[in-house]
Every structure is written in structure tokens, then in C-alpha cells.
């Protein structure tokens with residue numbers, strides 16, 4: 001199957017504690033519950049949701065992307081409760097270079113329990129094994145070290161700091177760029193088994 005078809009397909013991805021699945025309009029309450037938190041929104045490029053209408057608008061935008069087969073995010077569902085606790089997905093995919101960038105966010109009451117590491121590993125596996133990508137990037141504001149820790153735990157390597165790369169919440173911010181190549185992924189998996 002071609003990369004583009006895999007992107008369009010976005011199947012559910014299972015991990016020990018999570019199901020990554022496409023979002024639906026029924027997820028508005030769960031999305032609003034954590035996206036209203038300014039701490040969650042601090043280092044991402046969207047603003048904290050001010051009403052459930054903002055969450056519905058986000059879901060309309062995301063479900064439109066599913067329909068038009070543009071890069072999109074999975075909802076992160078906690079298997080135990082069925083609650084949507086975050087999102088993770090591809091910000092862009094370049095067919096010519098077989099490259100993509102991932103981005104993610106998680107409800108604050110779920111931080112530091114290894115959930116995003118678990119989710120990112122599943123998305124990297126999908127990117128390399130199903131989409132046949134060669135390079136997957138991720139970036140985080142230098143003032144958001146927890147995100148860098150997630151990337152390193154998934155065998156991504158820091159390639160440098162991009163100064164003033166983004167204009168976020170009223171100021172230019174530096175970001176650390178991480179990436180993992182297919183050969184790094186294969187090597188890391190060979191070590192594990």
C-alpha cells in the first residue's frame with residue numbers, strides 16, 4: 001500500500017494502555033476538558049479552548065482532514081475508561097522525501113505516567129512499518145523539556161536548536177528539532193529483540 005493510502009486509512013493503533021483512534025464529534029466534552037487548560041496549551045500552536053464550541057470547531061476541522069486525507073491526528077483513548085486524554089498525529093507528510101513530522105498533546109492529569117511515550121512509539125512504528133517513511137521529525141520549545149524527554153525515550157535524536165523558529169503566544173521561541181531515521185528505528189528494534 002502507498003504512503004498516501006496509509007495516511008488516509010489511519011487505522012486504530014493499540015498499545016498496552018491506549019487505543020489511538022480517529023476522533024468524532026462525540027469526543028467534544030473530553031477534548032474540552034483538557035484543552036481549556038492554559039498549561040496544556042502553553043507550548044503548542046493552538047490557544048486554550050474558551051468554550052466547548054472551540055472544541056467542536058477543532059473536531060470539525062480534524063474530521064474534515066480525515067475525509068480529505070490530509071495529515072491528521074489520532075485521539076488518544078485510555079483503554080480503562082474510554083476517555084480521550086490527548087491527540088497525536090502527523091503535522092505534515094512529504095511524499096517525495098518519505099518524511100513527516102509528529103505532534104502531540106495530553107491532558108495535564110495524565111502527565112508523567114508514560115502515556116505519550118507509549119503513544120509516540122506506536123505512531124513511529126506505524127510511520128516506519130506501514131507508511132514506509134524514512135525520517136520522522138518532532139520539535140518542541142526549548143522551555144518544554146518534558147517533550148524532549150518523550151522524544152529521547154522513543155530513540156529520536158536531537159539535531160539542534162532552531163532559534164526564533166516559531167511565533168507562539170506573542171513571542172518568538174526557540175525550538176529543539178529531533179528526528180529518527182528508519183535505520184535508527186531498525187537498529188533500536190534489533191537491540192530490543
Ligand SMILES: CC(C)(COP(=O)(O)OP(=O)(O)OC[C@H]1O[C@@H](n2cnc3c(N)ncnc32)[C@H](O)[C@@H]1OP(=O)(O)O)[C@@H](O)C(=O)NCCC(=O)NCCS
Nearest residue numbers: 043104105106111112113114115116117140145146147149
Ligand atoms: C509533553 C507531554 C506530551 C509529555 O507527555 P507525558 O505522557 O507526560 O510523557 P511521559 O510520561 O511519557 O514522559 C515524560 C518525561 O518528561 C520528564 N519530565 C517531566 N517534566 C520535566 C521537566 N520539567 N524537565 C525535564 N523532564 C521532565 C519526565 O520525568 C518523563 O521522563 P522519564 O520517564 O525519563 O522520567 C505532555 O506533558 C503534554 O502534553 N504537555 C502539553 C502539550 C505539549 O507540550 N505538547 C508537546 C508540544 S512539543
